[in-house]
Amino acid sequence: MGKKLRKALLHLLIVAAVAGSTSCAIPGGVSTAPIAAPTPSTSPQVCRFVEGVPAVTEGCVVVDPEAAMAANELYRQRRALTPDMREHLNSYLEPARKALESLSQPATAIAVVDAFGSVGLTDAVQTDDNGNGVRFGAASPRGGCLFGYVALDGKVDISTGGSIMDGGCLEMPGH
Structure with a gap:
């Protein structure tokens, strides 16, 4: 997707999110009061961009699309490991490598799960067989x-690390 199209789509998503964020939750129950529709004078608008530079006018909000895209990728980051966690993971590293290397080729997702089971990791094994491995x-x-x-x-x-911010150990493809 082109950079200009991506920025335009991001601006549109931000405008939609800002416009849709006028409701609020009420702890302990549901409000029966009618919700007033937002008016153009109270809804913030994203500033227009002219040749990549925001044209700041009264009532508009400057949005940095590159910063927004970077924030959107935070789910891929891995959590930090404690020394105890790292030591525990390292005790599985070589046995798991050997179990995976012993699989018949091409390996299947089921065989990979079984290989981890053979070294004692059975609770949460995620796989993605995309046809290339x-x-x-x-x-x-x-x-x-x-x-x-x-x-x-x-x-x-094979590597060790913390779980991803979304939870689990394997990020979904295409995200």
Whole structure:
């Protein structure tokens, strides 16, 4: 998607979000009072951009689309590991690598889950078999993840780290 189109879509989404954020929750119950429709004079508007520079006018809100896109990617970041979590994960690293490397080629998602089960990681194993290999994320009982990829030729790439901000060990493809 072109940069200008992406910025225009982002501006449209922000305007829609700002316009739709006029309601509020009432703790402990539901309000029966009618909700007044927003008026143009009370709804903030995103400032127009002229040649990539915001044309600031009264009542408009300057939005940085690049900063908004960067904030949208925060879910991919991994949480920090404690030293205890890192040590615990490292105890699984080589046994898991060996179990994954021993799989027949091409590995299947079910075989990857079984390989983690053979080393004692059975509770939360996520996989994504996209036809080019199997991505995986396996949660440790003490926190943190083993994650990586088993290629069609059997090559294994495996790392340790915290869970992603969205939860779990494997981010969804295409996000």
